[in-house]
Amino acid sequence: MCNVCTREVVAPAPAPVKPNKALERLKKKHNIVTDPTDEEKQKAVEYQPDLLALSTQFSKLAFDVFKQGLARLQETKAYAIATKTTQPFHVLLAVLVVVAWLARAGSSGSVRGWRALYVGAVATHLGSQIWMTLISGIVLYFSLPRHEFGRVQTVLFPVYYAFNSLVSLLAALAYLRTQCLTRFENTSWIQLALLLVVFSIEAYVRLVLVRPMLRAKHVKTQMEAAAGGGQEVGRLILGELAHCPRYLRVLKTFRAYHSSIAMGTMITLGCSFYSTMILVDSMCH
Template sequence: MCFRSKIGESDTVSPVVESRYQMAQKLKKQKRKAMQQHQSNLERETSASEVAPNTLNRDLLALSTIYYRVLLCAITDFFAKYQDTRFYRILFCTTQPAHLVLLIAVVTTVTLVSPYQSSDDGASSSGSSPLTNLVYLTAFMMHFGAQMWMTFVSGLTLYFAVPRHTFGEVQRVLFPKYFGMNSILSAITLYIFVSLHPSNTWDTCIALQVGSMVTCFLLELIIRLYLTPPLLRLMSAKNAIETAAGVGLEIGKHDPGVLIQCPHYVKIHQAFRKIHMTVAIGNMLTMACTLIHAHYLASKICML
């Protein structure tokens, strides 16, 4: 703008104006060079992406991953068709099915541990089949391993490594599966153990094992049915408010920022923390019950 006016008015150009003009020309050249470099990088990436499918087609791991994803998408689409039905809403959006599941679990557990006269008074774990032992040990090991990994490895590592909202999204997906899978594994372990140890053969040690396994199973089931759904709803509501306020990207800490002055957010956060603390305490109690049974199994191992 002022370059042309000043140059037109006088044949002499001041050193300051000339210096600025040279700097602007230099910046334009650097910008043009950077754009050309960026364009060449895009062309190389495009050509590499055209060759990649042929390479992936010969990769067994890539093929298995693709087919597994296709299978998961098909299952997801299959269940998505029934999410708008009345049966689905009654089953998953109300508390009545949770009451029914818990009632069935309690009745089944009481039936298993109630005193009865076995047809074989000498029944014990020594009479179990190798297949039964395999199922029992596999269920227990998966249960114990999932507890250790979720509590001490996955949870702590992600909390101190990724933004808080990213950590929350991961936990939102894992929580229902974690407690659901653990309750099923606890039920399998309890059923096999009680089947191989009739109540008329119990001593103090066996009674302690059965009590800890029953406690573990019912706690995990209650957490899955009654605590996980409201926890996830509060998490979603809290994250939505934090995203709108521009917070939630901190790592390894909770910094609400300006939301500390919002009564609605504070109320949601307090409710979330209360349920989350209850879930954490329940999870630690189930781990204690699992460790009791792990100590029992360790005392029964005979090393050659």
């Protein structure tokens, strides 16, 4: 065995700490006596942060929180929409037009504002219904493979019914507030009833029917994909699944929910058309 393996390894002694001459001169100049072993003496000479130091620390903390929040905001879809699309400009333009219209001379600004909100909500709701039911749904169904169309509807259905129910509720509240401000002159109780019926149906569809319908659609889509189906456009081809009892039960459940939703959609669309006609009649008086 060599000497390298048998000799004891001695750790090198730590180098002595060199005194800080500048610090020692400062202590002598100001007659500062410190004892590292005396805790009370150490606390007495320890730096105590003043108000400026504390405010700086809190400012740094607030800045870090703001910076982290800004970073999280920049990762959201809302920030991407606001900075990379033209939709915010459209909203801003609409707001400017409404503000300019409210600022013109005429009747009370409060009544005018609520009336504008009521008319805008009714128009927005009807436009959303026409686009989704009569244009977008039909065009996509006859243009995309059935499963691709189903994925689009899975995303749109919850948002569509939530948005429409909120807009219809806003229209009902704005109409009621307008009538309160005008002391119920030329009030159409049928109009108020129609708005409330539309809101009730759409809220029921969103809260009760949409989720189980999407759940059944998800199971149906998985079974169809496993059987190699779902790529046809504008039609349903069952193939081997026509002899699968479980698939037929799932399909029946999906169609029951989907038919109920479609029935509610057509009822609300009819109510919206009638509500628009009442609105037109009120403008003609």
